[in-house]
Amino acid sequence: MYVVKNLSNWPADSLNPQGRASIARGGGLTITQRRSLGTRWESKAVVYAVADRGTPQHEAVHAYCAHAFGSTGPTWYSEGMAEIGQYWKDSDDKSVQCSPEVLRYLKSSKPKPLKDVVDRDQFTGDSWQNYAWRWSLCHLLGFNENYTQRFKPLGIALMTEQRNISFWTVYGTMSQEIEFEYLLFLRNMEIGYRVDLCSWDWKTKFKRINGRRTAVSKIKANRGWQASRLEVEAGEQYHFETVGNWSVEDKGEELTADGGADSRGKLMGVLFHDYSLSEPFELGASGTFTPAGEGKLYVRCQDDWSGIADNRGAITLKIKRLP
């Protein structure tokens, strides 16, 4: 790796001209050569990068992938993973650590459809904005509990250039779910956001209830939206109660589901219907509510999206339909 702080210290013939040009533009470049040795192959990767924090890390991912797997995969994967490397801090840190500019850009832009992010006719070095989309999708697929298990085998298949494997062959049957969670991620993303803790619960069964039936669920303070098991009907009235306490900081004040100051710790609800969400609404520790529309009720402990990982405790939520 040539990591260059001051180009004028480097004589003209000391750097590859393309590498020098990339550094002069404030970026980096990885040049990988491969040769086949029959059943094996041999590779060499040379990195040129400016001496900032992220660029050598970004390029090191390209170099590693090319060495270990033979290629870095299609552009969306190659650059998305290199950007994850750029922001990498600690091996067990799953939180969002992108640059503030990338965060602002993603949150203020019209979301890019999945099919455009993973489109195969893309080229490397196009724009930092496209790199931001690729990073955000790789971050979601890599850390969200619904998609993480398939992500590593997909990556290896792409980098080893296995035929007939693509984003669509691996995730195609889940693409509606991924698109929904991708939009949710882009909307709520903050520095410190945890896609693993906000993984959507697609598995829990929901039911419409009446009479003496009760929907019971246990809701953790340190997760995003969670299944209440209740499917509401528009215009019906529901009564709910909660038991238990939680806190919105590690060793913080114990709160009921009414929450504390500025509504942190309050039980909130949202309706999921046809892959879209209603506006969130306040519930609290007990009371009644009349939903404006139909849908599956998801609930959570109100807190900044960047700060749910240190929350503690859980409450039990019971809901009945009023006659």
Ligand SMILES: [Zn+2]
């Ligand atoms: Zn790159």
